[in-house]
Amino acid sequence: MNGFFSNTGNILFAAVFAIQFLAIVFTGLKNDRRALYYSNFVLLIGLVSGLFVTLSSKLFFALPTGPQNSLLNNWIRLDGLSFYFLFVIQLAAIPTTLYNFSYLRHYMEKKIGIKNFILFYILTIISTQVIVIANQAVFFLVCWEVMSISAYFCMILEKEKEEVQKGSFYYFAASHVVVFILYIFFFLLHHQTGSWFLSDYHLSFEDGAVISTIFILSFIGFGIKAGFMPFHFWLPQAHPVAPTVMSAFLSGVIIKTGIYGIIRTFLFIxxxxxxxxxxxxxxxxxxxxxxxxxxxxxxxxxxxxxxxxxxxxxxxxxxxxxxxxxxxxxxxxxxxxxxxxxxxxxxxxxxxxxxxxxxxxxxxxxxxxxxxxxxxxxxxxxxxxxxxxxxxxxxxxxxxxxxxxxxxxxxxxxxxxxxxxxxxxxxxxxxxxxxxxxxxxxxxxxxxxxxxxxxxxxxxxxxxxxxxxxxxxxxxxxxxxxxxxxxxxxxxxxxxxxxxxxxxxxxxxxxxxxxxxxWFYLSAIFGSIVLGIAALLLVKLWHHKKYGSRVSGAWACGYENLSPRMQYTASSFADEINTISGSILLYNKEIDKSEKPFPTPLKFESHSRDFVDRKLAMPAYGFLKSFISKIGIFNQTDIRYYIAFILIIITIYSLIAFLWT
Amino acid sequence: MDIEIIQGIISLLLLILLAPLFSGVVNKLKAKMTGRIGAPVLQPYYELKRLFRKETINASNSSFISRFSPILNFVAVIIAAAMLPVGFWKPLISFNGDIILFAYILGLARFFQILAAMDIGSSFEGMGAAREVTFALFAEPIFFFTIGSIAFVSGAASLYEIYHSIHLDNISYMVFVVICSISIFMLAVTECSRMPVDDPNTHLELTMIHEVMILDNSGFDLFLYQYSGYIKLFIYTVLEISFFNPFGKESYLVYAGIFIVIAFALAFLLGMAETITSRYRMKNIPQYLLFATAIGILNLLIFTFTQ
Incomplete structure (x- = not known):
């Protein structure tokens, strides 16, 4: 068995992650601006070189199979699927990180500390990459936790705002439900195969009930992360409040780890x-x-x-x-x-x-x-x-x-x-x-x-x-x-x-x-569209030269004092479609209909609320909250009660594990 | 050059050149039915010529989108026309799954036309754009249901093969195809903004759909919009005519005869609809479209279970 550094590819791979980890060091710099520039720059180098390593890997020549693709005692394993998701993550992360330079300046002007944000941003990016190449269940879960929690810390950059607290809590709660389900998921897989390595998980068709359970667990667990309905309700709450860089990464990349999980489960079963x-x-x-x-x-x-x-x-x-x-x-x-x-x-x-x-x-x-x-x-x-x-x-x-x-x-x-x-x-x-x-x-x-x-x-x-x-x-x-x-x-x-x-x-x-x-046919058609547009543009230029062109006010039935507020609004644009599905979208319009002899200012509002959030998630959460508050121990403010509670839970878990084996 | 490519080019040219004529025929027939003499059949060509010679005026608040959109619209419609089989000739563009590209390339044209309408910043155009987007939403399923059901029955996935698979061997299949053609006709009425969905000749901005979107266009831009409108109407007409392909199997001459007869019949139907019906209320148009979709679904269900 070749050692870890026996293969150039492995060395390059390790170097890529080392550079990315190095970026964390620079967040320790005192000056915010410097910390941002240095660490972001190093992270960019890490990501770009990572993309090159991923692209130059065997994915594009022959596909990696066999033991030489596993590193660190098989804790990390690179197969085609891992490579592909690694490629997607790195490709999307590079321009997002570039935008960091511009986006965070705004916070620096407002004197909001951004060093923690950068630190957790880097951690999120690294852990997301590691998730798709992790081959050991516990290692996978740890990376999953690191990714979820660092993304949460990124999200609460403006933690004093109430909407940020509320929205990020949705994310936090959803992430933990996911982790809890994934514990059971991997526990079941381990129980069936006796191995902790993802590459060993192959279940045969005979154990139908087990396959069904594993599939359902995976679809719910990873599905919450990915945001399938009806588990989507955390997305529209969390994305708006997150800093833009994070919402871009969350929406573009992190929810894809859920997709990765579902496809990976497919390979098991x-x-x-x-x-x-x-x-x-x-x-x-x-x-x-x-x-x-x-x-x-x-x-x-x-x-x-x-x-x-x-x-x-x-x-x-x-x-x-x-x-x-x-x-x-x-x-x-x-x-x-x-x-x-x-x-x-x-x-x-x-x-x-x-x-x-x-x-x-x-x-x-x-x-x-x-x-x-x-x-x-x-x-x-x-x-x-x-x-x-x-x-x-x-x-x-x-x-x-x-x-x-x-x-x-x-x-x-x-x-x-x-x-x-x-x-x-x-x-x-x-x-x-x-x-x-x-x-x-x-x-x-x-x-x-x-x-x-x-x-x-x-x-x-x-x-x-x-x-x-x-x-x-x-x-x-x-x-x-x-x-x-x-x-x-x-x-x-x-x-x-x-x-x-x-x-x-x-x-x-x-x-x-x-x-x-x-595919080439399609490329040719699209190319001819571009050619056609270019040709017509030339005709248009010639036409303007010959017959003239000018700019004039828009037609408004002769009225001249148009104000920008008279433009068609987004609500009215979408109103016809929304009204059709009003009951599912919980779409309601409030029109202030005061009938007075002389015109008075009128008010119009339209809202849509999430059905799952309002009718399922919030009632369930409210029920849970009231149920738990009935149990006296949770009303304590003394931290020692909680530590005792954690100890009891750990004991119960260990007992179950002990009795099971 | 390959004979198929030449045939494809000829049929594309036919589509582009004859499109205004068809609109002229529709208008003429409509005028006759309402007791007027009506404009000459070649009037659309004269109008295109007149528009081409006019100065182009853009609204003061508009951006590059309203200058770019007419061109894109025209190119997209021509690409869609190039996928259309005329008779038994293979169209210029034909591959597996081209019905998806056909629908989506018309979607591209619509996307930019809506944006160009909103670009003016006037509520008139906004209203038209909002209506267009709503009705297009309900019109798209009709296309996929009808053409898609013929495709799935025959197992073909390109417009050319789909229309080729239509045959006269089986009575229940013939009924199925006839009802499909009704759905397509209802779709054509919507997509080409004819009565009873939209009134092309109305004089009031508030009641228009398509016309109000191009209210602030003129000169070359309007020329392109009008021309692509004519071609679009003719595209849907040819989609309809192609259902009668099996009757013209024998020779080109028979086929040409059938083409002309059916085209006249459709023009007559369109003119008739515009004479005897009034425009629906905007609120009721989605119902009209859902009705056409429902026909498609029922038709396919009945056909599948009678097999």
Missing amino acids: KPVPEWSGWLVLIVSMISAVFGVWYALAQHDIKKLLAYHSVENIGIIGIGIGIGFIGSANNLPAVEFLGFGGALLHTLNHAIFKSLLFIGSGIVCQNLDTRNIELMGGLVHRAGYIALFFLIGSVAISGIPPLNGFISEFVIFTGFFSIAGELKNYYPILMLIMVVGLAFVGGLAVACFTKVNAIIFLGSERKEVKHFHTTIYDYLSLGIFAALCIAIGFYPAPFVEIVQRVIAASFNIQPSSTLINMD
Whole structure:
């Protein structure tokens, strides 16, 4: 067995993490600005070199198998899936970290200490990377805890605000439910296989009950982290209050660890029973449809984007569901399309969601509000930011020629493939799914035309004195936007990566359905769109020269004193769609109807509340709270009672463990 | 060059060049039915020519989006037209899953048209955009249900193969296809802003959907919008005509005859609908669209269970 440092790849790998850990040291610097610049810079070097190591790894030549890919006594193991998620994490983390330079300056101006934030930010990034390569259950759980808790500490940067306390508590509570479920999950796995190593977990089809339990535990545990409905309620509470860098990383990357967990579980228990595929598919479809529908009703830009994460996690889940159904029926072609779509969408969502969050962060910081009803006309202030945000919006709506379309296209093809392979009642069910996904696309278009139009177009609703942007803003948004365009226009290499990942680590029969889709054809079509636009632009220029062009006021039936407040608002834009689903969205409008002879100022408000939060989570929490407060011991303020309580719990756990063995 | 590519180019050119003519025919028939003489059939061409020669005026508050959107709209509609099979000729763009690209590329055009409308910053355009986005949301499922159900029945995934799979061997299949074509017609009415969903000739901004979105466009921009509107109407017409493909199997001449007859029949239907119905209330339009979706679902269910 080769030692740890016998392999150049391993050394490079260790070096990458060493550099990232080194970044922590610099947070100890006295000066905030220096601490930020040095540690962030070192972290960036670590991430960029990490991305290169990941990319130059065997993922792109031959896939790593065998013992040389395990380090530290098999505690760390690199297979295709790990590599892919590592790639996604590092790719998304680099521009996010770049944005840190610009974002945190705002806090430094306000004299808010940021060193702790940087420290925990670095820890979050490192631990997220380690999670996907950890191969030992306890080590995995420890990293999971480090990631959850450091993300929590990042979130409470402005801890004196009440909404921050409330929102971050949602995250904290949800994270701990996840960890608790994962304890049981790994305990069961260990009990079944007698090993602590993830690579040893292979359950055979015979133990049906165990497989079902493990699958359900994993889907709930990792599903809460990923934000599937109905476990999504913490996302729209936590994302708005987190600092933008953290919400971008949380939404773009951290919730993907849930997806990683679900796919990893699939590798333990495959081939899965078919009902599990249907369960994932239906839950995901519900998440996708209602995630985006809730998003449409929001006025808070970050809350809106958080609901879009629910939608996109749903789309990823649909891909996983297709893969599961393929696995249950032993159809490698379907599996490749399903998992391929899911993995591609994971990458795509990490890119465009981070872009949108960072874009919204720049806007929110300059306008000092998250309410989109107060924004407007920013395209005239910051044209490039508007352009980048527009690229992200087109991508997230799944519209060609950008990257969101590519992954949705694979998923659509997956539906067609299931319908073709399995006759019977499958075509009808798949057709319903196709229509559902198309409906999601339509809602996303509604939502992102609304966001773009209200924030960037028209005229300014709130006076902005100076729109402040830095080079880092443009850099980080530019990288993300370039990636959106690159994957959209030239998907072939990315599809090939996904194909290799699945072929190598999913251990299924090779199938070329994914790679043989008409990718170059698609690139050619998108290219011709660009050519057509360029040609028409030239014609337009010529036309303007020959027949003239000018600018004049908009048509307002002859009225001249239009004010920015007379523009169409976000609520009225979305009102027609929201009213249709009012009862599920808990959407209510308050109109002040005072009928007086002379016109008086009127008031109109519209709200939407989360059904799961209001009707399920909060009542459950209230019940738990009142139940616990009835037990006298919890009302004590003396810390010794709590220590005693912890001791008792530990004793009980140890006794159970002792008796079990 | 490959014969298929030449055929594809010819059919695309036909689609682009004949599109205004079809609108002219619809308007002429409509005028006849309401007892007027009506504009000449070639009027849309004259209008395009007139618009092309006009100066372009943009609203003062608008940004690059409203200058860019007409171009994108036109290109997207042409790409969609290039995927459309005319008769038995293979379209210029045809691959597995192109129905998804077809729907989504029209979605791209819509996305930018809505943004361009909102770009003006006027409530008129805002209203139109909000309506467009709502109705488009309910219109998209109709397309996927009808074309998708034919696709799933035949196992094909490109528009060309889907329309090729339509045959006359089976009575229940024929009923199925006929009802699909009704759904597509209802979709065409919505997508091309005809009565009873939208009134293309209304004079009041408050009651418009599509027209109000392009209220502040003129010159070259309006030329592109109008032209892409004509092409879009013709695209949906050809989607409808292609259902009758099996009758024209024998020869090109028969097929051309069928094409013209069906096109006239559809123009007549559109004109008829605009003569005898009034526009629905905005509130009721989603119901109209859901009705079309429901027809699609029922149709597929009945067909599957009678097999």
